[in-house]
Amino acid sequence: xxxxxxxxxxxxxxxxxxxxxxxxxxxxxxxxxxxxxxxxxxxxxxxxxxxxxxxxxxxxxxxxxxxxxxxxxxxxxxxxxxxxxxxxxxxxxxxxxxxxxxxxxxxxxxxxxxxxxxxxxxxxxxxxxxxxxxxxxxxxxxxxxxxxxxxxxxxxxxxxxxxxxxxxxxxxxxxxxxxxxxxxxxxxxxxxxxxxxxxxxxxxxxxxxxxxxxxxxxxxxxxxxxxxxxxxxxxxxxxxxxxxxxxxxxxxxxxxxxxxxxxxxxxxxxxxxxxxxxxxxxxxxxxxxxxxxxxxxxxxxxxxxxxxxxxxxxxxxxxx
Amino acid sequence: xxxxxxxxxxxxxxxxxxxxxxxxxxxxxxxxxxxxxxxxxxxxxxxxxxxxxxxxxxxxxxxxxxxxxxxxxxxxxxxxxxxxxxxxxxxxxxxxxxxxxxxxxxxxxxxxxxxxxxxxxxxxxxxxxxxxxxxxxxxxxxxxxxxxxxxxxxxxxxxxxxxxxxxxxxxxxxxxxxxxxxxxxxxxxxxxxxxxxxxxxxxxxxxxxxxxxxxxxxxxxxxxxxxxxxxxxxxxxxxxxxxxxxxxxxxxxxxxxxxxxxxxxxxxxxxxxxxxxxxxxxxxxxxxxxxx
Numbered sequence: 215x216x217x218x219x220x221x222x223x224x225x226x227x228x229x230x231x232x233x234x235x236x237x238x239x240x241x242x243x244x245x246x247x248x249x250x251x252x253x254x255x256x257x258x259x260x261x262x263x264x265x266x267x268x269x270x271x272x273x274x275x276x277x278x279x280x281x282x283x284x285x286x287x288x289x290x291x292x293x294x295x296x297x298x299x300x301x302x303x304x305x306x307x308x309x310x311x312x313x314x315x316x317x318x319x320x321x322x323x324x325x326x327x328x329x330x331x332x333x334x335x336x337x338x339x340x341x342x343x344x345x346x347x348x349x350x351x352x353x354x355x356x357x358x359x360x361x362x363x364x365x366x367x368x369x370x371x372x373x374x375x376x377x378x379x380x381x382x383x384x385x386x387x388x389x390x391x392x393x394x395x396x397x398x399x400x401x402x403x404x405x406x407x408x409x410x411x412x413x414x415x416x417x418x419x420x421x422x423x424x425x426x427x428x429x430x431x432x433x434x435x436x437x438x439x440x441x442x443x444x445x446x447x448x449x450x451x452x453x454x455x456x457x458x459x460x461x462x463x464x465x466x467x468x469x470x471x472x473x474x475x476x477x478x479x480x481x482x483x484x485x486x487x488x489x490x491x492x493x494x495x496x497x498x499x500x501x502x503x504x505x506x507x508x509x510x511x512x513x514x515x516x517x518x519x520x521x522x523x524x525x526x527x528x529x530x531x532x533x534x
Numbered sequence: 535x536x537x538x539x540x541x542x543x544x545x546x547x548x549x550x551x552x553x554x555x556x557x558x559x560x561x562x563x564x565x566x567x568x569x570x571x572x573x574x575x576x577x578x579x580x581x582x583x584x585x586x587x588x589x590x591x592x593x594x595x596x597x598x599x600x601x602x603x604x605x606x607x608x609x610x611x612x613x614x615x616x617x618x619x620x621x622x623x624x625x626x627x628x629x630x631x632x633x634x635x636x637x638x639x640x641x642x643x644x645x646x647x648x649x650x651x652x653x654x655x656x657x658x659x660x661x662x663x664x665x666x667x668x669x670x671x672x673x674x675x676x677x678x679x680x681x682x683x684x685x686x687x688x689x690x691x692x693x694x695x696x697x698x699x700x701x702x703x704x705x706x707x708x709x710x711x712x713x714x715x716x717x718x719x720x721x722x723x724x725x726x727x728x729x730x731x732x733x734x735x736x737x738x739x740x741x742x743x744x745x746x747x748x749x750x751x752x753x754x755x756x757x758x759x760x761x762x763x764x765x766x767x768x769x770x771x772x773x774x775x776x777x778x779x780x781x782x783x784x785x786x787x788x789x790x791x792x793x794x795x796x797x798x799x800x801x802x803x804x805x806x807x808x809x810x811x812x813x814x815x816x817x818x819x820x821x822x823x824x825x826x
Contacts, residue, residue, distance in 0.1 A: 275632070322811070326818045329571070329631060333770040334818075337810040340763060344803050454763060458573070458639050465636055495651065501643030505622065508629075508637050 237379055241372045250443070251487050253375045255480045256382040257439045262463040262475035263389055264432035269461070270469035271393055272425045273405030275332035278339030279460055281319070282430035284346065284452025286312040286437025291359045291447040292352055301364050305438050312434020313427050315342070320426030324419045336454060347449045358448030362441060374442045381439060385432050390472060392428060401425050462504055468514025477516050542675050543792045549681035551788025552688030553747045558765040558772070558780040559695060560739025566712045566775020567732040570623065570634050574642035575740050576762025577649070582611045582744025583753045584649060587658045590748075597663035604745045611741025612734045614645075619733040624726060642762075646755065655755055662749040680749055687746060688781075691739070695777050698735070708732045712775060764806070771813040773820030782821050786813070 237256075241249045265279040286308035293304040319338045323331050346353045353359070367373040392398050404411045404418050412418050441447060450456060459482070467478025482500070489496040511518045561575045586603035593599035618641055626637055662680050670679045677685075699705040707728050711718045719725045743761075751757070768787055772779025787806040794805030813821060 322815060326814065329774070330770065330814070330818055333766060334811070334814045336763060337767050337807050337814065341804060341807045341811065344801070344807065348800055348803070453759075455759065458636075461632075462636060462639070495647040497643040498647035501640040501647075504640035504643070505637060508626070508633055508640070512629075512633065 234379075234383055238376075241375055246371055249375050250371050251483065253371065253378045253443050255483045256378050257436050257443060258460075258463070258483055259476035259479035260382045260385055260439070261433055261436040262460050262467070262479040263386060263472075264429045264436065265460050266464050266469050266472075266475040267389060267393065267401075267429045267432075268422075268425050269464055270475075271398060271405065272401050272422060274422060274426070275328055276335065276426070276429070277332035277461075278335045278454060278457045279429070279433055280454070280456035281339035281342055281452045282312040282316055282433035283437040283440070283456070284447075284449075285315045285342070285430075286434025287441050287447045287451050288346060288353060288359075288437075289434070290438045290441050291362050294362055294364070295359055296352060301368075305442075308438035308441075309431045309434035312437060313431040315434075316427040316430025317423065320423040320430070323426070324422045339452065339457070340454065343449060343452045343454075346452060353449075356449055358446060360446040362445045362447070364442065364445060368442050368445075371443075377442055378439045381435060385435055386476070389428075389432060393472060397421070397424065459500075462500070465504075465514055466507060468517030468520070470513060471516045471520060474514050474516035478514065481515070538674050538676075540796065542677060543796055544789065545675060545677045545685070546681055547788040547792025547795075548785070549677070549684040549788075550791070551784040552684045553743050554761075554764060554768060554787055555688050555781050555784035556691050556739055556746065557743035557761060558768040558784055559691065559777050560736040560743070561765045562769045562772065562775055562777055562780040563695070563739070564733055564736035565769060566777075567708050568627065568729050569631070570627075570638065570733075571631060571766070572736070573635060573638040573762060574618075574645055575638075575736070575765060576758035576760075577642045577645040578611045578615060578737050578740035579744040579747075579761050580649060580753075580755075580758040581614065581645065582607050582741030583748040583751075583757065584653050584658065584744075585610045585741070586745040586748040587653075587660055587753050590660045596661055597665065600660065600663055600666075600749065603660070603748065604742070607745040607748075608738045608741035611744070612738040615737025615740075616730065616734050619730050623733070624730065627729070642758070646758070650755060658753040659751075660749045660753070666749075684746060684750075688784075691742070692777070692781060699777070704728065704731060767807070767810045771810050771817075771820055773822040773824040775824060776820070776822045779820055779822035779824075 237252070240252060244252070261279070261283050264282075265276060268274045268276045268279075289311040290301075290304040290308040293299040293307055294301055299307070319335060322338060323335050326334050347356055349355070368377065400411070400416055401421055404416065404421055408418050437451070440451070460479075463478035463482050464475045465478065466481055467474030467476065469475065485500065485503070486496055489499050507514070513521060557575070557579055561572060564570055564572050564575070586607040589603040589606055590596070590599035593602050622641075623637070626634060629637075666680045666683060668679055669676045670682045671677070697705075699709050707718060707723055708731070711725055711728050711732075715725050718728070764787060768783035769775075769780055770783075771786065772781070772783035786809055790805040790809045791802055794802035797805075
């Protein structure tokens with residue numbers, strides 16, 4: 215795997231601010247359905263970004279990331295509907311519960327490596343999934359929980375959109391700082407050569423668990439935001455198929471870039487919305503796109519675009 | 535709860551374990567020889583069940599229909615596997631595992647919609663012939679007749695796989711390729727063909743599992759989702775690529791689930807997953823030796 219390139223910080227910061235301004239103004243001009251789709255893209259994008267912290271930067275086979283998304287969403291739903299908690303407390307509890315789940319699952323998983331790590335995570339995650347699926351009195355079983363009462367501000371799509379935009383922007387910023395922090399750099403060093411890091415005194419497992427907990431926290435954040443948008447939860451939120459779909463988003467966008475997974479999520483949600491209008495066979499199209507991608511663009515859309523840019527820059531430099 | 539009911543329950547669990555074994559043996563074989571974690575293995579199992587349904591419905595007469603279905607459905611599935619392997623998968627063997635997993639996931643997404651297109655979203659079922667309906671009893675234990683048949687099918691597949699990998703030339707080459715594919719290639723053997731054959735054998739077993747399970751269950755979209763996770767976990771706790779490990783893992787799955795049904799029916803499905811977690815923590819690389 216390659217180390218992500220450092221682009222000029224000022225240019226990307228400018229682009230981020232411009233993007234944020236455009237997103238903030240969008241509900242003024244855009245139709246309600248587009249606002250809804252955009253909100254869904256932001257939520258899914260945060261989920262993919264959080265996975266990429268462990269997958270792209272940590273090099274861990276995080277096969278069941280959706281579990282943390284589901285734990286966040288269900289914590290909020292159960293706390294509000296069964297526990298009678300105020301919504302804001304549920305919004306705080308969701309990410310924290312997800313982080314706790316990350317700590318538990320991560321603590322077990324980092325004992326193993328690669329495919330075994332992934333398999334243990336799938337079995338632990340499936341345990342949680344079955345509990346959610348079968349524990350009818352609390353989770354509603356396979357029906358899930360619907361019409362979760364939330365504050366009046368969130369009843370409208372636009373209200374939910376602004377909450378989602380603010381939290382996703384903040385979370386993405388924090389994730390970006392984490393990736394660039396000494397912790398993030400060490401994490402990437404571990405990905406590239408765990409043995410060498412161990413030898414120079416880095417606590418490899420502690421860093422990996424830390425990354426899983428952080429990723430789980432932000433996946434849980436995405437989970438509560440999903441509830442803010444949809445006001446319902448169902449067991450497929452922590453099913454392994456969703457985990458693989460997030461994986462595909464990271465690949466689609468490019469997991470060697472910071473924003474790639476967000477782009478991948480945007481493409482995937484947009485595709486689903488557009489293709490889903492014409493046919494219910496949209497998963498077939500996702501499958502075909504995925505296979506084309508693996509054959510022709512293994513570094514994802516963002517990765518390939520970056521490589522092109524770099525090659526052009528290098529070519530121009532060479533000629534000049 | 536008396537003892538014979540417990541034993542009967544265990545026998546039903548064992549017969550279910552035989553289906554799991556047949557499916558996960560195929561997954562394990564492909565994983566061992568080709569190093570491909572095949573996510574669409576579960577789809578092949580589902581296709582096996584649907585094709586078995588179509589054949590049985592076409593034949594009309596139940597006994598003949600079931601016999602034809604079990605004979606032919608796995609061959610259809612093997613053909614699907616062959617096409618995917620030759621046209622796409624064979625170009626990807628040099629890629630890392632993550633890419634292979636995502637590739638097979640893509641195929642799974644496509645096959646799911648193909649099944650939806652061909653058979654629709656309805657539930658289907660196959661009526662077993664009269665001779666296989668009702669209960670068989672021996673030594674005071676009652677067991678549905680069809681499950682007794684399944685109990686016999688598992689060992690037959692196990693012996694057949696052993697004969698194939700140890701007593702045929704191509705099987706031996708496949709085992710050698712599992713250990714060191716470059717060396718096998720250096721000896722002048724066309725590794726690509728061996729891979730294709732191994733993949734087809736794995737797919738055949740998925741189809742066979744699907745065809746065998748068809749009369750005991752409602753055949754529907756989504757039946758691939760559970761089996762593939764279970765098969766992957768079985769292969770992992772058994773030892774990647776080790777077919778006997780797949781047998782041990784399947785037995786563990788089947789037995790813990792039937793014990794779970796007795797102890798706490800609502801959460802019976804939790805028990806095999808719990809057993810998997812315990813095994814993986816105690817023996818991270820599986821109960822038996824992995825070929826990796």
